[in-house]
Amino acid sequence: MSKAAREISEGLRQWRAEGESGDLSQCPVRGVLDRIGDKWSTLIIITLAEQPLRFGQLRRTIPDISQRMLTQTLRDLQRDGLISRHVFPTQPPSVEYRLTAMGQSLLEPLAALVRWADTHYGAIRGARSEYDQQAA
């Protein structure tokens, strides 16, 4: 068992012990993973790593997100304390989103995940076409 696997197993045992039913539905870390394990949240945080952005700039960078979903995800991230919203008194007022210090701290584990994705996407694409050929 690798170090990472052992670390995760120990976490699982601890979270199960904290819940009454022994399953993971009450695990406190779940509530966090559900947010950061949401593709739009992850993408928005990654996009804001570079610089603060306005709503329209975010939409242009992630064109396949709907306006409604972007609004909702930005609100959720703000509620979690990962991003902050700044209104500037221009005409018309402009609204900017930026990572908070806690949001910045999330970039480190996310960078590791992005690095993994960058290394493995060829292998994953290969696995997908092999699976699809066998299924056909």
Place this chain on the structure above:
Amino acid sequence: MSKAAREISEGLRQWRAEGESGDLSQCPVRGVLDRIGDKWSTLIIITLAEQPLRFGQLRRTIPDISQRMLTQTLRDLQRDGLISRHVFPTQPPSVEYRLTAMGQSLLEPLAALVRWADTHYGAIRGARSEYDQQAA
């Protein structure tokens, strides 16, 4: 800018350059992040870190996933080459799921993410209740 932020920014620039439109919708890493940035996928991979599990065992560990969603997510993970499915000729036949070598390699960045969630869930819970009080 932190090292992680710089690394992510450089990745973003490169992926934008690869697409024609300059946005992130064609980024090859997106197709991977969409999967690992899915809460059920992440939970299943984490749960399988400890040991191979049968369908029913997975369901008991993650009781809030529907049978249909579990079936679909397991199929997606298998298609991506992250888990493998083993059928044993018992009566009735039993089916077991386990991480592949590539799935195992994903545990390392996931462990970093879980560690982050474990460190910050108190702060996130605090931010949520503060936000809700201001909204009320």
